[in-house]
Amino acid sequence: MSTLDHRPAGTGRLTSFGRGLLRFARTQPFGSIALGVIIIFVLAALFAPLIAPYDPVAQHRDAIQLPPSGEFWLGTDDLGRDVFSRVLYGARTSLLVALATLATGGVLGSVIGIFSGYFGGRWIDSVLQRVMDTLMAIPGIVLLLFVAALLGPSVRNTIIALSLLVIPSFNRVARGQMLQIREELYVTAARANGCGVLRILRTHGLPNLLAPMLVVMSLMLAIVMIAESALSFLGVGTPPPTPSWGLMLSDGSRYMEIAPWMVVFPGGMLAVAVLAFNLLGDALRDFFDPKQIR
Amino acid sequence: MTEYVIRRLLYGLLVVFLVTVFVFLALRLIPGDVVRLQLADAPGVTEEQVDRLAAELGLNQPLFTQLGTFLADAVRGDFGQSFQDGEQVTTLIGERLPITLQLGAMAVLFGVLAGIPLGVLSAVRRNSWLDQSLRLVSVAGISIPNFWLGLLMVTYLALLFTWSPPLVYQGPTEDLSSNLVHLALPALALGTSTMASIARMLRSSLLEVLHSNFIRTVRAKGASELRVIGKHAMRNSVVPVFSILGLQVGHILGGTVILESIFGIPGMGMLIFESVQMRDYPVVLGCVVVYGAVFVLINLIVDVCYGVIDPRIRYART
Amino acid sequence: MSAISNSATPEPLLEVRDLVKHFPITKGLLNRTVGKVHAVDGVTFRIGRGETLGLVGESGSGKSTVARLVLRLLDPTSGQIHFAGTELTRQRPAELKRLRRKLQIIFQDPFSACDPRMTIAQVVTEPLEAHRISTGKAARRTAAELLERVGLAASDLDKYPHQFSGGQAQRIGIARALTTEPELLVCDEAVSALDVSVQAQVLNLLRELQGELGLAYLFIAHDLNVVRYISDRICVMYLGQFVEHGPADELLAEPQHPYTRSLAAAIASADPHRPPRWDRIMARGEAPSPSAPPSGCRFHPRCPAAFEPCTNKFPVESTMGERTVSCHLHDAAEVLSHD
Numbered sequence: 043m044s045t046l047d048h049r050p051a052g053t054g055r056l057t058s059f060g061r062g063l064l065r066f067a068r069t070q071p072f073g074s075i076a077l078g079v080i081i082i083f084v085l086a087a088l089f090a091p092l093i094a095p096y097d098p099v100a101q102h103r104d105a106i107q108l109p110p111s112g113e114f115w116l117g118t119d120d121l122g123r124d125v126f127s128r129v130l131y132g133a134r135t136s137l138l139v140a141l142a143t144l145a146t147g148g149v150l151g152s153v154i155g156i157f158s159g160y161f162g163g164r165w166i167d168s169v170l171q172r173v174m175d176t177l178m179a180i181p182g183i184v185l186l187l188f189v190a191a192l193l194g195p196s197v198r199n200t201i202i203a204l205s206l207l208v209i210p211s212f213n214r215v216a217r218g219q220m221l222q223i224r225e226e227l228y229v230t231a232a233r234a235n236g237c238g239v240l241r242i243l244r245t246h247g248l249p250n251l252l253a254p255m256l257v258v259m260s261l262m263l264a265i266v267m268i269a270e271s272a273l274s275f276l277g278v279g280t281p282p283p284t285p286s287w288g289l290m291l292s293d294g295s296r297y298m299e300i301a302p303w304m305v306v307f308p309g310g311m312l313a314v315a316v317l318a319f320n321l322l323g324d325a326l327r328d329f330f331d332p333k334q335i336r
Numbered sequence: 337m338t339e340y341v342i343r344r345l346l347y348g349l350l351v352v353f354l355v356t357v358f359v360f361l362a363l364r365l366i367p368g369d370v371v372r373l374q375l376a377d378a379p380g381v382t383e384e385q386v387d388r389l390a391a392e393l394g395l396n397q398p399l400f401t402q403l404g405t406f407l408a409d410a411v412r413g414d415f416g417q418s419f420q421d422g423e424q425v426t427t428l429i430g431e432r433l434p435i436t437l438q439l440g441a442m443a444v445l446f447g448v449l450a451g452i453p454l455g456v457l458s459a460v461r462r463n464s465w466l467d468q469s470l471r472l473v474s475v476a477g478i479s480i481p482n483f484w485l486g487l488l489m490v491t492y493l494a495l496l497f498t499w500s501p502p503l504v505y506q507g508p509t510e511d512l513s514s515n516l517v518h519l520a521l522p523a524l525a526l527g528t529s530t531m532a533s534i535a536r537m538l539r540s541s542l543l544e545v546l547h548s549n550f551i552r553t554v555r556a557k558g559a560s561e562l563r564v565i566g567k568h569a570m571r572n573s574v575v576p577v578f579s580i581l582g583l584q585v586g587h588i589l590g591g592t593v594i595l596e597s598i599f600g601i602p603g604m605g606m607l608i609f610e611s612v613q614m615r616d617y618p619v620v621l622g623c624v625v626v627y628g629a630v631f632v633l634i635n636l637i638v639d640v641c642y643g644v645i646d647p648r649i650r651y652a653r654t
Numbered sequence: 655m656s657a658i659s660n661s662a663t664p665e666p667l668l669e670v671r672d673l674v675k676h677f678p679i680t681k682g683l684l685n686r687t688v689g690k691v692h693a694v695d696g697v698t699f700r701i702g703r704g705e706t707l708g709l710v711g712e713s714g715s716g717k718s719t720v721a722r723l724v725l726r727l728l729d730p731t732s733g734q735i736h737f738a739g740t741e742l743t744r745q746r747p748a749e750l751k752r753l754r755r756k757l758q759i760i761f762q763d764p765f766s767a768c769d770p771r772m773t774i775a776q777v778v779t780e781p782l783e784a785h786r787i788s789t790g791k792a793a794r795r796t797a798a799e800l801l802e803r804v805g806l807a808a809s810d811l812d813k814y815p816h817q818f819s820g821g822q823a824q825r826i827g828i829a830r831a832l833t834t835e836p837e838l839l840v841c842d843e844a845v846s847a848l849d850v851s852v853q854a855q856v857l858n859l860l861r862e863l864q865g866e867l868g869l870a871y872l873f874i875a876h877d878l879n880v881v882r883y884i885s886d887r888i889c890v891m892y893l894g895q896f897v898e899h900g901p902a903d904e905l906l907a908e909p910q911h912p913y914t915r916s917l918a919a920a921i922a923s924a925d926p927h928r929p930p931r932w933d934r935i936m937a938r939g940e941a942p943s944p945s946a947p948p949s950g951c952r953f954h955p956r957c958p959a960a961f962e963p964c965t966n967k968f969p970v971e972s973t974m975g976e977r978t979v980s981c982h983l984h985d986a987a988e989v990l991s992h993d
Contacts, residue, residue, distance in 0.1 A: 176354040181590035191612040235781035298491035309484035317479035
């Protein structure tokens with residue numbers, strides 16, 4: 043960030059990051075638990091090949107729809123595949139898709155929002171916002187279905203569709219924040235000091251956007267994970283045999299009465315992950331904005 | 337006020353227009369034309385058949401001519417015919433849309449009727465165990481995917497009450513009780529997140545109002561607690577609830593798609609889902625536009641109600 | 655011609671001519687313009703090198719808009735701004751950026767003028783980096799020197815703005831403004847938010863710096879006391895226009911315009927031992943909205959001495975020596991002295 047820092051690179055920031063984390067743990071108990079759950083979830087997804095007792099696509103012919111047991115912790119599905127292993131690999135798919143969506147749609151939406159906000163009220167802002175209103179007017183699942191219908195089901199296309207879904211949300215937050223920052227006296231001062239648009243956006247825009255963007259990111263991760271599962275559930279998202287929670291739910295929905303574990307566990311994992319991201323998002327909002335007491 | 341409504345209406349029309357242009361262009365700009373995509377899986381299709389269908393759809397004309405024709409037809413409510421059975425898209429949507437709207441309305445009704453008491457209870461008993469557990473329920477309610485909830489309901493409520501939803505959907509005019517029973521569970525699954533959002537929002541806005549100076553004044557004048565909350569605080573807390581409803585419109589509309597397919601309800605959601613699977617593009621296009629229009633219209637209504645309730649907003653917005 | 659100094663320098667540092675800024679008021683569907691706010695309505699003045707021009711007026715009189723126009727933080731509706739021989743209103747961004755090195759500003763609220771997430775080092779070196787004057791250690795050294803010059807310590811470089819008091823924060827603002835070695839410093843209500851004792855310290859600092867660096871100030875404030883202390887000449891602004899202008903001592907000793915008199919009376923009454931030599935005149939009521947300025951003399955609805963021509967005829971400027979006043983009481987036919 044600064045070339046003025048005469049201390050060894052990074053150390054100052056690291057300690058202040060550490061201090062922030064400690065304060066977060068102290069003031070946001072729910073958020074901290076959620077963060078813990080998310081970390082476990084990420085680690086499980088990351089190390090799924092090491093943790094999973096079975097190959098997620100291996101079919102055990104002699105173990106069709108077995109209930110949870112010592113051998114198959116969360117039971118098996120209609121093809122004799124281990125539900126626990128599939129849930130782990132499903133977390134992988136889910137997280138991968140979600141992160142890829144943030145990396146594309148989140149970044150694009152934020153960049154559009156930042157520029158739009160800085161030029162708030164001018165024609166470029168108006169044009170961009172009309173495009174956003176258009177995207178927002180199509181309900182999420184409908185937009186996803188539309189893109190799936192155009193491009194066909196695949197992981198890549200799911201990411202494209204989900205990106206379109208999240209762009210307006212990121213745009214809205216980034217733009218709103220930027221409109222506010224733009225009116226700050228320190229931005230006027232920066233202009234008087236000879237800073238150009240890009241320098242102002244870099245030195246004053248981005249750092250002051252970070253906190254609200256973290257909050258949206260957390261909340262959008264929750265939404266993206268649900269949407270990805272919903273798409274796969276409808277059979278137009280992640281194609282089989284890739285393990286995905288949505289696919290598992292749709293497979294299991296046919297056997298709800300005889301093998302409820304096929305639905306309960308992947309759905310439960312999805313609910314817990316989404317809950318954790320929602321709680322973390324709320325906690326981050328309270329943490330960054332202590333004025334707002336909920 | 338009239339000017340505000342007209343302004344919002346015109347802007348809504350612009351958005352619907354843009355949605356129409358967007359879906360049309362998206363469909364035409366993807367690689368491979370619509371006809372080939374549609375016929376991709378059908379065996380033994382000859383080039384002649386492809387050409388004939390393309391000519392029928394006007395695909396051999398320049399893009400902007402096509403767009404113009406499409407828009408001109410769309411304004412008259414004509415989205416062409418289904419590839420599947422040659423039915424008018426408008427007729428298909430006309431049959432399905434009311435069902436979806438009924439489901440959505442039931443979900444919102446449940447969300448509001450359940451969410452308001454929960455929120456009030458939570459705020460009045462602030463920080464009690466009741467409040468804490470209600471808050472947890474609210475966050476959980478927002479987080480549970482509605483289709484998972486629907487799946488669990490259709491199984492476990494059925495097991496618990498030895499009851500299952502009717503196999504065949506019947507419209508409200510055919511058999512009202514069967515219709516309501518059929519839609520009750522999906523509406524419940526769909527309305528849960530609305531309920532949770534309203535409860536959360538109402539709790540925080542009530543707490544804010546209850547700590548404001550004007551409530552302190554009302555209390556100081558000796559008003560009973562019931563009156564303080566029922567009359568003075570609630571009136572000021574309804575506005576945020578409305579804003580939640582506005583935010584939930586898209587969520588509810590989107591949710592109907594997936595819940596209709598779980599519960600076998602032949603609404604718009606089922607229609608667009610089936611059409612996507614069949615690559616029945618005229619129907620998909622018509623559905624997306626109509627969804628957009630419904631979304632814009634409901635938002636418009638919410639916004640106007642919002643303006644009526646809180647006159648301060650009327651001019652600040654848009 | 656109003657507010658033109660007889661300063662010894664033939665070419666002034668800053669010369670502003672007929673500066674106008676209207677903000678449109680939009681309404682309705684197509685954002686049609688239904689009116690405009692006459693924030694600044696034809697203002698002309700000069701500042702010589704090393705000179706201080708005070709600009710007083712109530713809030714809403716357009717003083718801060720003048721400041722922002724001079725720095726081209728706002729684009730004027732019309733008029734010219736000549737700075738050091740260059741016409742600012744027609745400059746392209748790159749050229750403007752170069753000129754801004756010589757033209758700096760201090761704001762009323764020193765805290766909101768600093769990004770709260772930046773250290774003082776980052777705040778003060780921002781202009782150095784933006785103008786590519788220096789970076790890294792060299793910039794930091796400059797910043798440290800300047801901090802010491804304005805009465806702070808080099809060790810303050812790694813602190814954050816909120817760790818300082820208002821007066822200290824304003825010193826940081828001054829240090830930042832000085833980094834590019836400006837010739838003109840616009841002080842927009844620079845001491846108005848400070849306690850009176852701190853005000854004096856900051857004013858003294860500004861005077862010292864002026865002596866050392868030969869700075870010129872455009873000093874804007876609503877408090878005539880403060881302006882009197884630091885200014886060579888004073889312009890009195892009312893609803894976007896100058897009503898009176900002249901050397902600070904003369905203007906305060908013998909205010910000509912009824913509005914100036916009401917301002918002067920307000921400060922004089924604070925000193926019970928020195929009763930004013932003129933009748934206590936107080937402006938009545940509040941200033942009207944600049945979106946609908948009154949006809950004729952803009953001050954007439956509040957003026958205790960208003961008579962017939964004031965309501966419909968725009969007053970002409972009368973010039974006597976170094977002073978000008980725009981008031982029907984002083985039209986050519988009128989005698990200058992009063993009472």
